[in-house]
Amino acid sequence: MRIPFFSTNRHGRFAGMLMLCSALGPIPLAWGDEDPESLDIMERQMEHLQQQQMSLQNELMAMRQQIAQHRAHLGGTSGGSGTHPLQVTASGGHVHGGWTPVEGRGAAAHANGGEPVGRPYIGGHSDPMPMLDDKPTYESVVAHREEDLIAHMANNNVGPHNRETVGAQSAGALGSKVFHLGPVSIILGGFFDAAALVENRQVSSGIFNYWNAIPFRNSSNYHTTNFNGDARYSRFSLMARGQLNPHLTVAGFVETDFGASAETTNPYESNSYVPRLRQAYLTLDDSRANMHFLIGQAWTMLTPDRVGIVPRQESLPETIESSILAGQTWSRQWQVRAVKDFMQHRLWAGISIENPATIYDTTGFSAADDNGEYTLANGGYAKIGSNGVGLSSATTNYSNEIAPDVIGKLAWDPKWGHYEVEGVVHFPHDRSVINGVGENHTAIAWGAGGSMILPVIPHRLEVRLTGLAGRGIGRYGSVLLPDATLQPNGAPALLSSAQTTAGVIAHPNKLIDVYGYFGMQRSGRSYFDEGGQAYGYGNPMSSNMGCWTEGSTDCTANIRSVEEFTIGAWYRFIHGQYGTVQAGTQLAYSRVNTWAGMGGAPATSLSEIFFDFRYLPFQ
Template sequence: MFKPVRKMSSITALGVSLMLPLGAVQAEVADVDIAALQAQMATQQAQMAALQEQIEALKSQQLVTQKEVSKVGENIVTRTPSGDLLIGETTLAIGGYIKAQSTLSTNGFADGKASEIVTPGSLRTVDERQGTRSSFSARQSRFNIGTSTPVAGDTLTTFVEVDFYGADDEANEFVSNSYAPRLRHAYGSWGNWLAGQTWSTFMDLNGLGEVDAFGQHASAVFVRQAQLRYTQPFAGGSLQFALENPEDAGDDQSLPDIIGRVNFDGSWGHASVAAMARKLSLDDGASKDSKWGDAYSVTGRFPTFGKDDIRLQANYGNLGRYMGLRSFPDALTANGEIEEVDAWGLSAIYRHFWTDTLRSSLAYSRSGLDSSGTANMTDSYDTAFVNLMWSPIANTTLGIEYQRFDLEEVDGDTFDLDRVHFSAQYNF
C-alpha cells in the first residue's frame, strides 16, 4: 500500500544523507582554495618585496650618480655675477683692449716701427729740415689673463699680460705689419706677498693721469721689472717693501734695488711717498768701484670739483732709468771710478669732465739734471699734453691729443717735437 508520508520521509532522509558528504567536500575544497590563494599571495608579496628592494637599489644608485654629477659639476665652467669665468674654485678673468693709433709728427720724426712712443733717445733723431710724418699702429693692443683661487685661508692671484712692442727684427710695415708679443706683467701673489714682474714699487700709477702719451711725460717714474714685494695694509693705507731687479747702464749689479713705499688713501684722495737705495758698481775686469745711490718720490691724486681731479708728482735723486724713460743716466764712470747721477722731476695733470662721457686732461712735466754732466747728456726735459677723450658707449674711448716735447743737452743742443695723436680704444 502506498504511503506518501513514509515515502517523503525516506526521500528527505536520503537527500539529507546525500547532502552531508557533499558539504564536507565543499568545505574541503574551500579550504584548499584559501591555502592556494594564501600561498599565491605570499609569493606575490615576496615578489613585491624583491621589486621594492630593486627600486630602493635604483634610488640609491641614482643618488650616487647625482652626487657624482654634482661633484663633476664643480669643474664645469660657469659665470660669476661680474662676468668672469668660474672653474671649480678658481675665478678666471680675461681682459685687455684693442687700440688703434695714428700720429702726425713734425721734424721728420718716425722712429722706425715704434714711432708712437717718444723717448729722449728717439727725440734726438728729429731733424728740423724735414717735414711732417704720419704713422698708424695697433701695437699697444694688449691681452691679459688673471686668476684668483682660495688657498690655505687666503687668495692666490696670478696675472699675465702682453702687448706687441716686442723686438722689431721680424716686423715689417711693407706687407704684414707683423709685431712680436712683449711681456708686460707676469706675477703671482698670495696674502701679503708678490713675486714676479709688474710695476716697480717705486712707481705710483696715480701719478700718470689719462694721457695717450702713457708714461712718456718727462718726470714720470715708469718701470716694470721682476721683484719680491711685501705689502702690509693698515687703516687708511698700506706699507710696501720690495727687492727689485738691479740694472745700471746695461749691467746687472751685485745687490738688488731696495724700495719702500707708504700709501695713504681716503675720501680726500691719495698720497704716497717712496724711497729707494741702489748700489751702483763698476766691474769691467780692469777697474772695480761701487757707490750707493738713493732716490725719493712723492705722488698725490686729489678730487677737486665734481668728477675732476689733479695728479701731482715730485721725484729727486739717483733716478736714472726709473724716470722719464731714461732721460738721465744711472751713473758716470771715469778713471776707474763710478759716480751716481742725480736729477729731479715735477709734474701736474688736471682732468676735467665736460660731461659724463667727455673729458680732457692738461699735463705739464719738467725734469732737470742736478749733477755735473758731459756735453751730450740731458740737461733739461719738458713735456706738455692736452687732450679730449670721448666714451660714447661702454668700453670704448676715442681720443685726440696734442703733444709737445722739448729736450736740451748740457752742450746747448736742443730737440723738439710737436705731434697730434689720434686713438680708438675698445676694451674687452
C-alpha cells in the first residue's frame, strides 16, 4: 500500500482528515454494542492511528529534507521530481502485509527545529494508512487477529482471554507485537516463570500434581513436608501467519517449555530440565465459507473453550499448578480438526480425529515381561502395549491402538454466556494368548459431557462449569485414572469414569484476578477372583491391611475418587510496552478416596501453597 502524499495546503489537510474520519467512522457501529471495553479499545485504536499518522508525516518530511540537502550538496535541485524514488519498509499490521511508501512529487516539506522526528511503529497495532481511493476493511482498521475478531463479532459477554491473564497463558496466548518477514507475520508469546511450593507430603513431582502418587500412611513420605522450586515451566511460543487471499489465512503455531526430564536430570547441581513439545500445529481459516481446519498437536477438542471452537481460546483454570486442576478435561495430542461456524459466528460445530491412548490398571496380574505383557489367571498372557523404541522413550509403554479417537462438539455463543456439548468414542485394543492360541480384542469406550461459562457480571465475574462422564475415558482427566483393566480372557474391561469442575473467577480490575475452584474425578471398578487370587480394579478382596502401618507394603488402595479445593490470585504489578510482570499465589487441598478392600478403605490428603512470578515480555 502506498503512503499518500500529504499536502501542505488547507484543502489537502481537509481531504486527509475527511479520509481518516471516513475510515474510522464505521467502527462504533460494528463494535459499540454498549460495551465499555470495546469503546476503550476503539479510543485507543483511534489515538494510536492519529499518533502514527503524525509520526509518518514527520518522518517523510525529514527524509525529504535530507534528500534535498544531499542534492543541493551535489549540485542538484531541491524541488525536482527526482529520478530515484525512496522506499522504506515497515510493519504492516496484523492483517495486511508490509507497505512501501514512495516519495511523491512536489516541493519537499521543511521540518524546522521543533519536535523530534518520529519513527515508524514496528509491531503492536500498526496498520497501513489508507489512500483516498482505498476501501478500508473492518479488519484493517481495527487491526485484530482473526481469533480476537471472531470473539468480538460474536460477543457473548465472556469475551476472549485478555492476553495477560493466566488462563490465556495456559491456552497459548500470543503477544501484541507483530514482526514481518515479507508477507508472513511473526507473533511471539510465552513467559519466564519462577514457581515454588510448600506441601505437607513428599511428592517428588514439583508443581505438577500427580495425585496417583500422594502417599498413604504406610509411606514415610506421608509424614514428611516438602519444598520445591524451579523455572522449568518457562515457556516460549511462536506463530507464523500468512494471508493467502482476502478470505484465506494459513498459520503455524509452536509452543515449548522445559517440563521434561532426561536421564541426567537431577536436583543436586545443574537442575537441567529439557525442552518438551507442548503444541505444534497448522491452521487454515476460510472466512468466506466460515470453515476452520487444524492439524497437529494441540489441546484436545474436548477441552472447554471461552468462545466458539477456536485455538488458543481454551477455558483453563488460572491455577499455578501445571497439572491444572483435579477433574479438568484436557489433553494435548495430535489431531485433525474441522470446524464450521454459523449465524455470524454464534453457532459452532466441529469434529476431530485424535491420537488414542489407553491407561490400563493391572492389579493382581503379574508382569510376564517388561514389555507390556501380563500373566492371566489361566496361565496365558495379555499384550496391552510395547515399550518405546527408536526415538521413543524405552521406559514408556505405548498402548496398542487400532483406531483414532473421534470427538464431536457443538458450541453456542448467545448474547450471554458460552455453552458446549461434546462426545468422544475410543477403541481400546489388546491381544491375548492362551494355550498357544492368540486373539485380538477391541472394546468401544465412550463419553459425553459439556461446559458453560456464565458471565454473572460481564467481564468482571464469571462462573465456569464443566463435566464429562462415560466408560473407558479416565485418561482425559487431570488425575489420569485408568481407562480399563483386564477380563479373565485378557480382553479390556472398561471402567466407568466421571469428572467435573466448578469455579468462580473475578476480575475486579485489569491488574487483579481472583479465583476459586472445586474439581473431582472418580472411577468405577471391574474385578474377578480366580483360585483365591483377587484380580482387577477395586476388588473388595484386595488387601488394604497395611495401609495404616508405616513401612508396610500390603496396601492395594485403588483410587475411587480425587477431589480438590483451591483458591488463588494473580497481581500484575508492572505493565507497559516492555511487557507484564505478575505475581501469584494459590492454596490447594486434595483428598484421595479408595475402593474398600480387606482392611478398609484408606484415604489420604495433600495440602499445598504455591508461589509464582512471571515476566511476559510480549504481553
